[in-house]
Amino acid sequence: MFESAKFYIIISDKSFIIKKEGENLENIIDFASFVPNVPFYHHLFDEDKNYMKDMKEVVKNLKIRNLTIIVPDDGIDLTVDKRILTEFFTLCGIRKIQIEAQCFFLSLEDKRYISFSKTTRNTVLQYIVNGKSIAKKYYDKNYEDVKQISLDMKSIHTDCEYEYVPVYINNMNNNMDSFSDIGNLVSLNDITKNIMKY
Numbered sequence: 001m002f003e004s005a006k007f008y009i010i011i012s013d014k015s016f017i018i019k020k021e022g023e024n025l026e027n028i029i030d031f032a033s034f035v036p037n038v039p040f041y042h043h044l045f046d047e048d049k050n051y052m053k054d055m056k057e058v059v060k061n062l063k064i065r066n067l068t069i070i071v072p073d074d075g076i077d078l079t080v081d082k083r084i085l086t087e088f089f090t091l092c093g094i095r096k097i098q099i100e101a102q103c104f105f106l107s108l109e110d111k112r113y114i115s116f117s118k119t120t121r122n123t124v125l126q127y128i129v130n131g132k133s134i135a136k137k138y139y140d141k142n143y144e145d146v147k148q149i150s151l152d153m154k155s156i157h158t159d160c161e162y163e164y165v166p167v168y169i170n171n172m173n174n175n176m177d178s179f180s181d182i183g184n185l186v187s188l189n190d191i192t193k194n195i196m197k198y
Contacts, residue, residue, distance in 0.1 A: 009070065011071050127165070
């Protein structure tokens with residue numbers, strides 16, 4: 001039986017980045033954000049916008065039937081975010097939708113690591129073990145006390161206190177250079193490669 005191609009939509013601070021499994025094809029759809037610290041996708045159902053019509057056209061042209069949405073790290077715990085995205089893409093004609101978080105694609109080699117990322121709403125520190133978030137701590141979006149964050153990385157879980165745990169910093173939006181001393185910066189390109197290998 002024919003299986004439809006798998007597509008991925010990676011959500012950045014201001015766009016949907018659409019990738020097709022097994023191809024280098026990349027479509028980027030940019031969005032304006034209208035309210036500070038509110039993700040652009042909270043406006044997908046705004047009546048004065050043509051987002052639904054435009055996205056239906058993209059879905060039709062690319063023949064998207066099987067989609068995995070890669071959300072910012074704070075979106076995985078928010079049912080409302082998952083619901084907005086699932087509902088929107090279902091109404092666009094996509095039949096199969098899964099949701100994953102970016103933190104799970106920062107490293108495929110390490111089974112356990114610390115993930116650190118910044119979203120439009122906040123900054124998230126997580127301890128990842130075998131593709132699951134075991135512990136997490138949220139900070140204000142503009143919090144940049146590198147010394148305190150480094151201490152928090154060691155105390156986020158007992159595993160991290162006495163053993164070396166690699167640190168990966170989500171730099172897909174190119175806004176994390178100030179944290180390069182405390183971990184490995186992971187670019188959008190790196191995350192995309194990991195998603196395609198997953």
